[in-house]
Amino acid sequence: MKQPQPWNIFSPVPNAASIAAGLKLIPSHWSLTPLADKSPTRKNWQSEPKIPHETIAELILHGERRISKKGNPYTAYYSGFGVRTGDYSDGLLAVDIDGASAEPLLEAILCDKIPHTVSWTSNKTGRKQLAIQIPEHYREPLQDFTRAVVTEYNGLRTLHDEDGKPIELLEFRYNRCQSALPPSRHPQTGQYNFSNTPADTLVIIASERLCQFLIQQNAKVLKKSQQEQEEAIRRTKELLQRRAQYQNSGVTNNIIDFYEFEILPRLTAEKIFCWNGHNFRSYGKTLKGAPPWRHSASGTSFHVWDTGDHWAWQDKATGEGGGAIQYRWKLKGGSGTPRGTDFVEIVKELAADVGLSLPEPQSLYQSGFEPDPQQYLEYLKQETLVEETIELEEAFIKAADKERQAELKELFVENDIQAKASHWIKNQLKKLKRLTNWQKSQQGQPSAPEKTPLPSRGWVIKYEPNKPLPTPSELAGIEPPKIVFSPGQRKEVRAKLIALGWQFSYDKSFTGAGKSHDAGLTEPDPDSIGKIWYWDSNHRNCSTATVASNYTDMVVRHDGLVAVPGRTNALGEPHLKYASTPDEKELAIEPSNCFQADTFIKLREKGYTIEPSGLNPLCQNCPFNRGDSDDGYNCAKNSGMGFGYRHQRAMVMEQHLIRANLSSAPEPAVISTRDASPKKPNTKHTYDYSHDTCFVEEASRTLKGIETITAIDKDLAQLWLEVEQGDETIYQALAEFRAYLFSALNGEIENFHPRYGASHWAFMDDAPTPPENIEYLIKRLKERILLKLEDIFVEPESVTGLGGKWRSLGNFARAHFKQEARHQTAEYIDNLPPNILIHALEIWASLKPGAIRVNRHRLTLTIGNQRPGEVLRAHKHVTLMDATADKVQLAAHLGVDPNSIIEMEQERPAINNLTVCNVTVEGMGSNTFSDTCKQRQVACLEALKEKYGEDLAVLGLKDNDYIEIDGHWFYDNRGTNAFVGKKAIAAFGKPMANVGALKDEYLTLHGTAEGFDDYYQSTILAEIEQLIGRQRPHLDPDNQYVIYIFNKGLELDYLADYGIQVKKLDAFNLAPEAGTETEILLWKLQQAYQYLIDHGEKIIQTKLAAIAEVTQGRLSQFAQKYGGWKGLKKILASLLESYRDANNWEPPSDDELALANDGLKPLLDGEPSKAVTFVADMRRILGLDITLRVLRCLSLPLQAKLLGLFLAHFPEEVLPGEVSTSGVNIEGT
Template identity: 25%
Template sequence: MKKAERARYLEQRKLERQALPTLSTADSLADILELDILPRLNTEDIYNWSEHQFKKHGPNKLVGYCPQHNGSSGTAFQVNTKDNSWYCHGCQEGGHPVQYRWFLKGEHGTPTGKDFVEIVEELADDAGVELPEWKPPQKQSQSKLIPETEYNFKHKFPRLLKDTVSNLAQDLKDKVARPAYKYFRRNGKLPPAPELHPKEKQRIRQANVAEAKHLAETTTAIVKWEPPLLLGKIQIRLGDDPNNWNVPTDFEDWKNQGSPAYVVPPGMRNIFEALMVKRGIKNLFDSSGTGTGKSHDTGNLPPYLGINPHTQKKSEDDPTLYYICDDPRNPTTESIESNSVVLPSRHSGLVEDTTKQTPLGYPHIRRPKGKEEPTIEASCIREAIFRYFPEFKNRTLFGGKASAGCQGCPKLLNEDGKVVCPLLVGRWKTKQYAPFIRSHPQQLSTLSETDIAVVDEAAKILKSTKDIFVGSESLNEAFYELGTNLIKHQVDGLHYGNAIFRALSPLIQIMKEMMVFIDSTPNIKKNGLNHNEFINLMFEKLADLYCSHGLITEQEKTLFLEAKSGNSNSSDVLQLKSIKGSWIEKLINRALWNLSAVEFLTKTDTNIWGEVRVFGNKDIRVVNVSPTVEDVVQILKEVYKPNLENLIEDDNLPWEIQRKRIDEKCKLNFVTPLLNVLTGSRGYIQAKSYGFYITQSDNHVKRSLFNAQSIIYKDATARPEDIAMRIGVDSEDILEYKVATPAATNLVIKLVGGFGSCGAQRDSKEQREKGLSEASLPKRLIKGVEKIIADSISLTAQLGKKAKIALIDFQGQLSNYKDIQGIDYFGYWWRDNRGTNILQDYDVIIAIGNPTANLGAKAASFRTLTGKYANPANPTEEFKEYIQHSVVSEKLQLVGRLRAHLQPHKQKEVHLLGDYSEHLIWQLKDKFPGCQINKMMAYDLCPEAATRRDLDTKMAIELGMKLLRFGQKVTQEKIAKEMGCSQSWVSKIFKKLGGYKRALQLFQCLNNTFYRRWNNPQTTLDALPEDARWAAETFFPLEVQELLKNEGIPAEAISTLDIIKDEYNLNLLNYVSLDTILDFILGLIPYLPQEYQEIFEQALVPPEPIPI
């Protein structure tokens, strides 16, 4: 427990004793220890080992020998006499009096149970305190019961109020101006008519413009739009007694309470989950941090749900618990493996990998790699066919007696016509009788209303999109089919086939030309065209082709181009804008109307093409129509419905022959998804030189889980909205909870900047051509990695130990480190940073780069799941946040691999090399409470790891400060001479620092800062009030970073200093890091010396100079 928190806790307990004296005789041993025993003992009474040989070291510190390791200096073991805490730098362990007495016995950590009672009795004897007769915990908890009204006023209401104010403050910080925010922090409410934050004003202006455009097309009145104020979730901490939990009685009760989130005590996850399932909560989300036992507890969940995992179900109505994960054949916990069975799945042969073992010691089971021969027989001889359909035919082929994929299979039926296929029989028996089943999501069948599902790593494995590849062969086939079979088709007696062919064939022609264009254009050949580039190019090319083919007039083409560009607001343009649908959809519909209008007028009772109006002199137009492309989609589905009868004639035929037969029976599988994407439906298309990828929704998992009684989603780094978008529910309908995470005070995380983003393609030809690789990035990374390894080995060697070091990078970059000595494990992103316990015994992890997945794939997923704009070349803030969250999630998963909080006696370190965001720092502090986070630059590792510009900038600053300290004039000539470089190079450095005059101000301010830090002892953050500490550790550094990125204004950061000064009479700059102060100065320099000069000088006023 942190010092400030501990002090507040003790103060609160004293107040409770005064308010309710009856509680004094029924206190827990912990309270008696803190309030009655320890205050009567001095430091010498507590730390009573005779061999310490303590020496005084400063006003509040004693140093001496350690009782557990043989140190020679006599200073490793240190005691703080102010709060009687201790720490041994040799053993890397510390605590308070109880931990010390336990440490004397040769143990580690905090004693529990009888051991704890014995040590408290021992300290009580030393203090002369008589302990009350010990009673069982249940009786003691009953004796502490107080009236509900008293409990609400003393505990519940203040906590809820504090949470509400905290959540409101979090949401208000970017919505209201600083004075209003300051008023709110003081008074808990906003002032009358508060001024809005500049960013909020800009957002409202943009929203008003968009709303005004929409209203202008539908009404003459423009109403100002006011954004709603969103509040955060209420968070309820549950106590250790489930009988006293304040939890909802059902779903409606939970919604009426404001949809709170819950913090569950350690060891009570299964009790909470079972209770919520029994009370009818459909969607539960466990966001507990890594290493808190999510998978382990799932393995032990069945008995809490009334399920015996080791007996067969008695009837179909008995519930089945499904554990849905990425690798069901190789569980990661013993409880899952021993209590559940695998749902048999379709495969073409597997391999037993003896190099890896499951928790129960069995070899891993996996698919063969390359030419590797299977050691386990195939479960289905037609597995390739079942896999081919969803990947290439945009269809899912299900198994079963009536399935086209199974018909004719020699293993399907016996002589009596009974199904004997081992796979189908095995799946049926497992689902019928097994009470606890583990399965991959894509191998899942539809669950029943009594079934319960647990989805592990939910955001990763809930794949809700699928890709269809379209190559030149498919485009040629489509062109032929549209011109032959389709033109014969009729709808309601009308011959629309030819009209559809003439309207759609230009699409195919443009796509074929686009492939040639990409292949012949060097600057786009590598990445191709993203969705938005494809759509814009398609619209322009389609308008040209339609006009040249006579499908639309030149006047109509001009009208469409003007309307889409937004450069005209003529009546015709406004009329065109009023028609529903995307621009390509409107263009295709216009062509279809022009092609079929004559025949349409002969059938007045037919209205499949929408509403027709005649303007002026019989000028026929289609307005307010239901998109006619939708009708085309239905026609194509009908004409090209796959005929799967006799799908496989002979299982002995080569796969290529079988594939061609499938292709003949399933034609034009891509045209419908293509039209859906072009007409604005959710989906995404990427154009490459070799073909196109069309991404669309995949509802298989959603359908499989739909009927389940309850679904428990587990993911340490996902958000409720991530789960919601994948399963198609409202995020507000997902009950979120997490298990309280123990402190990880033994974990040190070092964030090392100065290497750039360190992507998968680093030091590429493109980077060198752009001059971004003045010092080879891989070489600089190697120097940095070598330095980290050397320091880690040296430090652990001093303790008589050997450091276990793991390195994580992109798979294609691992060969760069093969010659470095001291690396015990090589891993790569997306495989070794999540879902594995292999790194939990390691001491140091070095991770390089930001694990950003293919941006095109992320954009495809984002647009398909949300329907919102996603352009990697010009991302929206929401899409940026989506990308950033995925990167942060991977890094959080990596840090969790060490399981630091489960090994408090062992020092753990993680080095993250590459650019990082302040959001990552927030998340690290939240997911790993108590950890130490150090920010540094490549230069701080070793000079060889930094770029020349960084090295020279740092040297120039140091020389400038040195010259000022000795009273000399700072000139570019002097600095250039000292650095051994040209004066023009120093000039470039000064320009980067804001120019010569502002560089001098920087040097002086840095000197002042160092003087002040030298003259004044380091002030501990623990002594700060909670709000001030939060401002020093998190909020103010974030504002400084925004200032550096030109995303904030100086007034915001300076206002924070004013608020802390007014409320607590503290200078916040005395508590933030020197890096933050340097960044603050650099951020302010462009605004000096005018508007903020006076405030700046007051904030950094120099102290009395010290002798040099």
């Protein structure tokens, strides 16, 4: 490689003109910063306003005039420019592939090949950078994301050295970062060059998967930062206490105190970092140089900075870092923090560097620490030679002109810990507030927009009939836009998307916006032979009148359907369900169409699939299988009691509009995959969907690409017995896994939870390694050993030779043998073990996606179910309908690329006539409630019934048998019109799906649990968002509607983005008897106050103190925390006055709001007993005035709660005079 010409900042680079000309290739919206050999050297380059590209060119060609800190003028030149990534360049992400071994990591993260996008290289082998555009809706969640370095991912690892340190890495750069652009100078290769220029290459839009990965990386950084902040606050408080103790007494026998209070304040950067090969260069407030313990190609990967109370360092390549002690220990070959005598020796060494001697243990009790006079004079003499460092670029520090060279910066900083701690804590409170907002956005809560909210994943196109829409080929590999349309345009937009060749569209319009209604009015194309399918798991009891009227329902195999009392479908007809008991079968209003229906259900539950439409083994031996006979008892041609399913199904298949469950769908004649489109032979019992279109109602529920199989230990023992009898060699080869499996089932694995068993990862972590020939063993089991489904169907004995006068006898014998074979088959099916062992072995051997869960003698598998996706992929067009589904999840269930699905959404209606009351009930943190908590819920419900009467609908969890409910979470909060027009809904509990089952589903679909926590939270919020549309308030804007959600811990403020008014209430606000003990006490006290006032009596404290029932001794001790009775009296007066008077104080400061909202409020919400201590601490540390201002920041209900906590302890001397409480709002509604 040819070495570049030497250059310093005092002259232009030799090819300055060509570098400046290269700016013409750079997009105008990319924000640039000038560079000197890859490095940005301008002050505040990360935050300064955008510099015009013309100015960048001027700086490269002609430089800029500067004045050194010694007053000498000079001209500084630049050698190139870099793009400021992140928000300054409208969401641009730079991906730095620093070595060939980093490429596989990027492909694994993207789950795809490296995309074709704008890219450039430094011309080093294996080095290149990619430009990727972050979608608009992800920019807010990523606003705090700066950079992430990845060296390992899902088992892949970049190149590392012998010590295990990374040599190559993958880096993602976003906010507060920059990347040098071509044709800027590179100090080692000469210059950067484009591989794909912005002039002829589009910047690819970041995929959903990549954005989620970046959010996860950012979350890790934020979590670590928060932990570090909390630890720093703890250490600062501890340090303040220790320092105060030390300064007051001057006594310590702690070497750490000696180091922190005497040595550390005297240490400067040049004293600490004593290796002479660092060659530090100043970059703003950071010193960068070479590390002593390894070679650094850049010479700047060792960073040093002032934290405010000490000097810190980090080796950016290895991640190691620390302070002075860790640096000196690292120089000696150690790692981390030294211990014992090693620690003492390092402290002695640092003490000597600043002119101190480490006192002997007995002299540590002397008053203070005076340095050795001679050493200290020498130290002061050296310090006078150190002048303030000037912040010059790398080349200026290297300049030969000694007069212009800067002296090193004076690094000694006055160690005013108290002031620094105060300032630092204020900053942390602001960061904490920002972090909290970010965490809320990660839970699926959209940000509050200025206009009608329309959250979207990518770019948005407002549909206009005369403007074209994009085609799939135009957006190959790019996330498609969301098409936003006006009411009445839905069918038009869908028809255009079909004509343009889009196979999948996703209608995400708000609940009640008419998705299902319009689907019911959609008519088949008269020029097409295709059908329109309406796939719905609730197809039989359809909740949309147009669908129920116009689509023919696909019959299901059943042994009778019975009406559910009190429930109807959209047409007012009885709500039907399977008749599962003999009594229900007697009451069936739809007679049985298959007397073997229960057998089919048993087989499905055990993991065996039987084609619903063909002549499967059960149908072949059925007495109503009569071939071409037309005697009235042929299931294929007639219907009667116990038969006719095949005939009824054939009649439905002649229709052009059909509603059905995907499990009842005919087998597709052609099965397509994501990578190819292999054709399945078209047989008599398959169906060609290639001309058909469809709607998928409640897509997140209807479309399920997974299924579960469960077996108990007895079933598994039977299956292993079959293996042993079939092939002893295979049985022995799998003996280790078999023994481990039964140990897990019996609860004998030490690491498994005694109650909940083991999740997939816990099971797999302890599982033995599969044998190398596991695929062969499984193949053998499938082919020859384990019982196949067809083996259990008993063929009747044949009867031949009985003709003529013996024909009737022959017919009788055949009927007898058939009946006997059926009984034998039914017995075999009852004893048939679940089809689970092969699946378990394949998941264990990582031969198929899935999840294993073991609990209490029960094995549960979650495996992929390809059939729903196969059916839908066979259609010409599929419209997915769901107001709250996740497109990536839908794509995973479908088995397609998320970018093959185009979103459409009707303009969201205003819902400003709906109020959601987020009601906190003590004890509802989980969905397991104590008897006391249940009583509180009953009290709240009774209060609402009294207020709303018949206009109240009640929703709850399935096991909420202590209250009378009208529907259940997960079922009646979505896809139903049962609550339309109800003025109020009371919903009890959180809609939390079984976390284990949902995690297994996620793992099966995605192959990783990464991102699951965010997904799980989004499912809870999705159920709530479904609920808020059930009353259809937007269709009745002249009336007000309200929903009460009873829970503890849910954050619902994000619903305000929909125009909804969100109120936070305590259960006590609705019904005093639903409050906590403290709130009930407060209520009683309020009643007492009111009684005395109403009767004109003077408030006598002794009467009220008697209600509190506390001793005077305890009250005296309590009051001391607040500066005695006088201080406590002022606090109580402030709280009581807030109930009666408006707050006329000046607006609170940010810090006061932070203390109220981030400090006091969470305690009142979660740990009320600690709130009183918190107020005491504020009074002691901040003073009374600030404490009172903080209390004023609380809402009235929270002030009431705090008042109750205080009044539970007050003596008669405390209550301030005659205080009226007549203005107190008890209901809160």
